[in-house]
Amino acid sequence: MLLHAPAKLNLGLYLGRARPDGLHELCSLFEPLALADLLRIEVAERDEVVCPGVEGENLAARALAALRERGWGAPPLRIEIEKRTPVAAGLGGGSADAAAVLRLAAPATDCAAEAFWSEDNQSAPASTVGVVDLPAIAAELGADVPSQLRPAPALVRGAGEMVEPLPAPAEHAALLLPGGGGLSTKDVFDEADRLGLGRDPAELEAIAPRLRAAAGAGASPLAYVDLLVNDLEPAAISLRPDIGDALDALRSTGAPAVFLSGSGPTAVALFATLTEAERAAATLDRRDAIVCLAGPQAVAS
Numbered sequence: 001m002l003l004h005a006p007a008k009l010n011l012g013l014y015l016g017r018a019r020p021d022g023l024h025e026l027c028s029l030f031e032p033l034a035l036a037d038l039l040r041i042e043v044a045e046r047d048e049v050v051c052p053g054v055e056g057e058n059l060a061a062r063a064l065a066a067l068r069e070r071g072w073g074a075p076p077l078r079i080e081i082e083k084r085t086p087v088a089a090g091l092g093g094g095s096a097d098a099a100a101v102l103r104l105a106a107p108a109t110d111c112a113a114e115a116f117w118s119e120d121n122q123s124a125p126a127s128t129v130g131v132v133d134l135p136a137i138a139a140e141l142g143a144d145v146p147s148q149l150r151p152a153p154a155l156v157r158g159a160g161e162m163v164e165p166l167p168a169p170a171e172h173a174a175l176l177l178p179g180g181g182g183l184s185t186k187d188v189f190d191e192a193d194r195l196g197l198g199r200d201p202a203e204l205e206a207i208a209p210r211l212r213a214a215a216g217a218g219a220s221p222l223a224y225v226d227l228l229v230n231d232l233e234p235a236a237i238s239l240r241p242d243i244g245d246a247l248d249a250l251r252s253t254g255a256p257a258v259f260l261s262g263s264g265p266t267a268v269a270l271f272a273t274l275t276e277a278e279r280a281a282a283t284l285d286r287r288d289a290i291v292c293l294a295g296p297q298a299v300a301s
């Protein structure tokens with residue numbers, strides 16, 4: 001079996017304060033990219049995850065182990081991950097891999113159904129296989145995993161566990177400059193705390209309806225570029241000044257929207273079409289440039 005694990009973009013990332021559990025409140029629009037890791041899955045003698053290029057414990061292996069702990073009874077599996085999404089780049093590649101593994105345990109209807117998610121995943125319906133509660137496992141694995149369980153546009157709140165589906169936006173394309181990845185999400189959040197960046201709860205609360213109104217009717221993000229603000233940008237640039245150069249390079253192309261994805265270091269420019277994004281990439285002297293479709297059409301392609 002072959003599975004795609006699409007990378008994600010954050011279309012606006014508004015940062016709140018750290019919670020007692022250490023995670024930060026946030027409010028963000030997520031959307032999938034055509035850029036995706038490829039998972040080759042086959043029945044084997046024992047569970048095994050192979051992921052060339054990624055050292056240490058793999059998030060996909062943790063996802064598989066978590067399913068087993070909950071009693072998931074599928075035969076032992078060998079999962080080989082072909083990484084295409086740059087690692088530690090703010091594109092959610094590890095979370096996408098873990099979510100793809102969790103999708104193996106979802107009833108087929110759940111993955112397809114619009115009703116897979118409730119507005120508040122604390123009370124998510126019909127998303128369990130026996131004792132397996134996928135949103136709960138996803139939230140345990142990492143803040144970005146719940147939103148990747150179903151790679152589709154969503155308004156994401158809490159520390160990532162509240163996932164509200166949004167309609168498909170008009171087609172658009174992204175030009176990414178991942179700058180080699182390699183920026184730790186934890187380091188960026190720590191730096192954000194050091195810089196005192198979090199918004200007050202009331203201010204953060206007021207953002208969600210604005211993002212929902214902007215994206216809720218299926219508009220392209222190019223229709224609400226003023227909302228594509230990433231509060232983590234100063235923290236990421238403080239740790240990796242080359243991000244500022246990447247953002248400047250993208251702005252020099254005349255792109256209608258330029259921002260940081262997630263905790264960086266990937267700088268993003270959005271365009272109305274793939275052709276425009278490719279033309280802009282050709283004007284840059286950047287070997288790390290990646291051009292791809294964004295939004296649900298991206299996943300379908």
Ligand code: ATP
Nearest residue numbers: 058059087088089090091092093094097144185262
């Ligand atoms: P996010 O946007 O969710 O903060 P990211 O895109 O910045 O994440 P990832 O590529 O998901 O970062 O990787 C973060 C760290 O997780 C890496 O440094 C790597 O060591 C570890 N990791 C574990 N499993 C994976 C995996 N399958 N793919 C990538 N990284 C993984």
